[in-house]
Amino acid sequence: MSTPRYTDLVQSLPATVPFVGPETQERARGAGFAARLGANESVFGPSPKAIAAITDAAAEAWMYGDPEVFELRHALAAHHGVAAENFVVGEGIDGLLGYLVRLLIAPGDAVVTSDGAYPTFNYHVSGFGGALHKVPYAGDREDPDALNAKAREVDAKLIYFANPDNPMGSWHDATTVQAMIDALPEGCVLALDEAYADTAPPGAIPALDMGHPRVIRFRTFSKAYGLAGLRVGYGLAAPEFITSFNKIRNHFGLGRVAQAGALAALADQDYLRSTVARIAEARDRLATIARDNGLTPLPSATNFVTIDCGRDGTFARAVLSGLVAQGIFVRMPFTPPQDRCIRVSAGTEADLDAFAAALPRALTDAVTAS
Amino acid sequence: MSTPRYTDLVQSLPATVPFVGPETQERARGAGFAARLGANESVFGPSPKAIAAITDAAAEAWMYGDPEVFELRHALAAHHGVAAENFVVGEGIDGLLGYLVRLLIAPGDAVVTSDGAYPTFNYHVSGFGGALHKVPYAGDREDPDALNAKAREVDAKLIYFANPDNPMGSWHDATTVQAMIDALPEGCVLALDEAYADTAPPGAIPALDMGHPRVIRFRTFSKAYGLAGLRVGYGLAAPEFITSFNKIRNHFGLGRVAQAGALAALADQDYLRSTVARIAEARDRLATIARDNGLTPLPSATNFVTIDCGRDGTFARAVLSGLVAQGIFVRMPFTPPQDRCIRVSAGTEADLDAFAAALPRALTDAVTAS
Numbered sequence: 001m002s003t004p005r006y007t008d009l010v011q012s013l014p015a016t017v018p019f020v021g022p023e024t025q026e027r028a029r030g031a032g033f034a035a036r037l038g039a040n041e042s043v044f045g046p047s048p049k050a051i052a053a054i055t056d057a058a059a060e061a062w063m064y065g066d067p068e069v070f071e072l073r074h075a076l077a078a079h080h081g082v083a084a085e086n087f088v089v090g091e092g093i094d095g096l097l098g099y100l101v102r103l104l105i106a107p108g109d110a111v112v113t114s115d116g117a118y119p120t121f122n123y124h125v126s127g128f129g130g131a132l133h134k135v136p137y138a139g140d141r142e143d144p145d146a147l148n149a150k151a152r153e154v155d156a157k158l159i160y161f162a163n164p165d166n167p168m169g170s171w172h173d174a175t176t177v178q179a180m181i182d183a184l185p186e187g188c189v190l191a192l193d194e195a196y197a198d199t200a201p202p203g204a205i206p207a208l209d210m211g212h213p214r215v216i217r218f219r220t221f222s223k224a225y226g227l228a229g230l231r232v233g234y235g236l237a238a239p240e241f242i243t244s245f246n247k248i249r250n251h252f253g254l255g256r257v258a259q260a261g262a263l264a265a266l267a268d269q270d271y272l273r274s275t276v277a278r279i280a281e282a283r284d285r286l287a288t289i290a291r292d293n294g295l296t297p298l299p300s301a302t303n304f305v306t307i308d309c310g311r312d313g314t315f316a317r318a319v320l321s322g323l324v325a326q327g328i329f330v331r332m333p334f335t336p337p338q339d340r341c342i343r344v345s346a347g348t349e350a351d352l353d354a355f356a357a358a359l360p361r362a363l364t365d366a367v368t369a370s
Numbered sequence: 371m372s373t374p375r376y377t378d379l380v381q382s383l384p385a386t387v388p389f390v391g392p393e394t395q396e397r398a399r400g401a402g403f404a405a406r407l408g409a410n411e412s413v414f415g416p417s418p419k420a421i422a423a424i425t426d427a428a429a430e431a432w433m434y435g436d437p438e439v440f441e442l443r444h445a446l447a448a449h450h451g452v453a454a455e456n457f458v459v460g461e462g463i464d465g466l467l468g469y470l471v472r473l474l475i476a477p478g479d480a481v482v483t484s485d486g487a488y489p490t491f492n493y494h495v496s497g498f499g500g501a502l503h504k505v506p507y508a509g510d511r512e513d514p515d516a517l518n519a520k521a522r523e524v525d526a527k528l529i530y531f532a533n534p535d536n537p538m539g540s541w542h543d544a545t546t547v548q549a550m551i552d553a554l555p556e557g558c559v560l561a562l563d564e565a566y567a568d569t570a571p572p573g574a575i576p577a578l579d580m581g582h583p584r585v586i587r588f589r590t591f592s593k594a595y596g597l598a599g600l601r602v603g604y605g606l607a608a609p610e611f612i613t614s615f616n617k618i619r620n621h622f623g624l625g626r627v628a629q630a631g632a633l634a635a636l637a638d639q640d641y642l643r644s645t646v647a648r649i650a651e652a653r654d655r656l657a658t659i660a661r662d663n664g665l666t667p668l669p670s671a672t673n674f675v676t677i678d679c680g681r682d683g684t685f686a687r688a689v690l691s692g693l694v695a696q697g698i699f700v701r702m703p704f705t706p707p708q709d710r711c712i713r714v715s716a717g718t719e720a721d722l723d724a725f726a727a728a729l730p731r732a733l734t735d736a737v738t739a740s
Binding site for chain 2: 001002003004005006007008009010013014015017018019020021023024027036039041042043044045046050051054055057058059060061062063064065066067068070091092094095098102103104105106109127157186187189212213214222226227228229230231240241243244246247248250251252253254255256257258261
């Protein structure tokens with residue numbers, strides 16, 4: 001019998017799955033991880049008020065979520081001092097990036113990102129047939145001028161730029177980001193991924209000016225808010241831009257439980273502040289552990305620290321393997337020269353004790369193997 | 371400044387939002403609904419074990435869900451007696467239908483459905499530029515032969531067929547459905563939406579034969595399992611077909627909390643059986659209420675009863691408005707002649723008391739207005 005007639009585009013996509021979760025690694029190892037420090041989750045957990053809200057919502061889980069996400073959008077509007085019409089809330093930034101690419105990119109359309117930046121964005125661009133153009137990092141930071149210049153050169157419809165950056169933890173100050181926005185080529189949309197805005201230092205995040213018709217900024221409850229397991233992210237943009245998402249989004253895609261949890265988390269800014277303080281402490285300790293082992297911690301505006309292992313990608317991959325073999329889940333950048341680093345999320349004291357205990361052997365074994 | 375350069379396809383899509391949730395109606399009314407009987411949710415709620423699992427998972431909500439959905443897929447495999455490789459789990463059937471359409475439909479590709487069937491499917495087809503061909507219902511049921519014949523005529527890549535059907539509550543027996551599968555045109559995929567399989571009578575659901583390369587069946591935790599607010603649905607198909615979803619799906623789209631809730635709900639089949647029994651009782655009472663008011667309840671294999679109001683769509687819309695004005699959330703079919711009916715979900719005794727109390731005035735007012 002004949003098989004399904006997939007679109008030409010789908011037939012051109014790779015069959016391999018680009019996303020390997022820690023659970024898959026645990027099943028392959030036959031053992032759980034002692035420390036889960038690879039996905040930039042918040043080990044400090046969500047606000048107790050968010051936990052209570054999820055618990056309360058569980059009994060109401062028989063009801064679909066409000067497709068307008070009215071309460072959460074209005075709470076976000078009050079929190080950020082902009083209008084509810086400036087928000088689209090969706091199934092994590094991942095889901096929203098998929099919608100954004102679908103809105104803009106037909107097969108062959110040009111898109112610009114940094115070589116080594118967020119792979120899920122690239123996955124969506126490929127998935128809609130976009131032509132991806134990459135510019136290198138400059139000094140372990142994304143390069144705003146190069147991104148704009150490349151976009152102008154290839155007539156890109158979309159640029160992806162994360163500030164602070166993942167996987168390097170680096171950032172630009174608000175003035176630089178605003179200058180990039182001001183110099184954005186005509187007809188080009190800037191997807192400004194601010195997933196790590198909550199952990200950024202003062203002065204790194206430009207004011208929320210919703211007047212630009214082609215800038216969309218993304219925030220999430222998956223990082224500092226500690227709710228990765230609910231899948232709630234949001235985009236901020238001009239109302240006309242936001243409205244376009246309604247043409248294609250899964251209107252009932254955000255469940256009632258997720259909306260309730262995010263709403264309660266947003267309301268508990270004290271808890272967010274306490275988490276951010278704990279993340280800062282953990283970053284300091286990660287830096288100390290790195291230095292104690294002769295490695296170089298990079299400055300971080302995120303909930304992780306990227307650690308320069310001092311050699312090439314082969315060496316860093318060996319260090320990473322040595323950590324994973326000892327039950328420490330960490331990840332690393334994919335692209336040279338950034339792949340000389342490993343990336344370690346902020347952890348509890350116990351997590352970081354485990355990392356500190358495992359790192360020397362991972363390094364020794366990596367040196368021996370090289 | 372220039373606006374975003376949307377794709378030609380997106381520019382062609384309507385800006386109006388096709389989905390109005392009950393919360394939107396409540397905000398417009400300035401009052402909540404006394405009975406929520408319009409979205410075919412399960413007012414009987416999820417299993418207490420699912421509620422407990424969601425509560426337990428809340429504290430772990432800082433972790434992303436397993437992108438392979440390993441545990442749930444394996445539990446589903448054991449439950450249904452097929453392999454884990456036959457399952458794709460996603461953000462509700464709505465989300466999975468979107469992926470399915472994206473896999474198969476490029477602009478201009480032919481798709482067949484019934485006139486008056488699931489609007490969200492049509493939304494996805496339009497959203498990917500498909501050419502939608504509709505066949506009428508036959509005797510308030512979908513017409514399998516007509517669907518296959520139309521698909522053959524227009525060389526469709528995809529047919530949508532729901533058994534049992536929403537919005538009519540009708541169904542075909544397994545032999546008829548299997549005959550439709552056996553006669554499926556070459557190169558055409560059948561999306562067999564079995565969202566209401568759990569409430570269907572014995573003999574309505576064909577055996578799960580995963581050997582056909584172009585049949586995908588959809589099930590959900592949103593109906594009888596009472597977990598619409600978690601957004602978990604799944605597709606069952608041949609492994610090669612299932613694998614294709616991995617090329618485009620949001621791999622981290624299904625959160626940890628949702629996976630935990632669905633897993634616990636699946637494990638509590640006793641609770642599912644008790645819910646199905648309560649749904650059956652509610653259907654009987656809805657039929658009685660309809661008859662007491664001189665209306666005709668249609669036979670139902672679902673968790674709702676479609677009630678023939680005995681006149682045309684204008685009249686039924688007036689009845690519906692009269693119910694909504696009295697705080698009873700119900701919906702109705704969109705398309706003549708099925709729009710002579712209103713559709714009322716199974717409710718608690720209190721819900722049905724409220725419906726019974728409101729219906730006479732809604733009918734009287736509708737008669738007066740006509």
